[in-house]
């Protein structure tokens with residue numbers, strides 16, 4: 476499968492280039508960064524710490540998408556929305572790991588997915604997607620007297636909060652409880668907040684150092700507490716998931732898919 480990495484000089488971009496290079500059946504055919512980036516003109520392999528791959532980083536996605544089967548996109552919401560249009564025009568699989576997407580962005584992606592194959596997830600790892608299934612089940616099993624809180628910690632460079640994973644896990648908890656996350660989520664607390672409302676789903680965000688991604692969903696009851704956690708030790712778990720998603724999407728019909736589809740965890 477011929478793959479393009481957009482945001483190729485980023486933390487995930489460089490990991491994706493390495494993962495594509497080492498995955499049988501995949502070949503890197505393009506690497507994109509924005510106009511003005513220090514990475515333009517550099518070999519994507521060398522940028523990722525590999526031997527040269529013969530693929531120069533460019534700021535012009537159109538000709539690159541035209542010769543590809545899929546694009547791996549871990550960039551920013553604005554960039555992802557513009558790449559979605561181009562990927563749909565080129566009829567290639569668009570794997571989206573970018574987080575911080577807002578409702579209006581999802582609406583645009585769902586529109587693009589009428590003609591394109593989009594696989595989008597706030598977390599591409601097997602562990603987190605399995606965890607989401609477990610959270611859904613536990614939330615459905617325990618009653619409202621167990622308060623649900625989602626705690627996450629990431630490296631100091633992360634720009635969005637709560638993390639895409641925290642929201643994915645919150646959504647799984649809300650589905651289990653059969654409530655709307657939008658209506659019941661509490662994303663920050665400060666000052667005299669009053670007592671916790673029963674049924675709310677709370678989020679707490681920590682940032683610091685080089686933490687790749689830690690997430691816990693806490694079910695706090697009267698006299699006991701159940702905690703389900705995932706610790707990402709290495710970004711390769713996300714990159715391997717993204718490449719797997721691209722390969723999976725190769726022969727699929729246009730549509731909006733998630734990692735639960737890719738990993739066969741839909742019914743968990």
Ligand SMILES: NC(=O)C1=CN([C@@H]2O[C@H](COP(=O)(O)OP(=O)(O)OC[C@H]3O[C@@H](n4cnc5c(N)ncnc54)[C@H](OP(=O)(O)O)[C@@H]3O)[C@@H](O)[C@H]2O)C=CC1
Nearest residue numbers: 482485486487508509549550554572573574597598599713
């Ligand atoms: N779903 C998942 O499993 C995971 C998702 N993520 C998400 O992926 C995203 C990227 O994370 P990370 O790699 O750490 O961030 P980085 O900032 O290291 O990388 C993002 C890269 O995208 C580039 N970029 C931004 N806009 C454009 C554009 N218009 N055209 C081309 N390139 C562009 C940036 O360039 P510049 O620096 O010039 O802006 C940068 O090189 C985040 O949203 C993060 O939350 C991360 C890990 C796992």
Ligand SMILES: O=C(O)C1=N[C@H](C(=O)O)C[C@H](O)C1
Nearest residue numbers: 574597633638639640687688
């Ligand atoms: O920005 C990151 O680094 C990560 N972002 C994703 C998120 O927002 O959940 C996934 C992972 O936790 C790393």
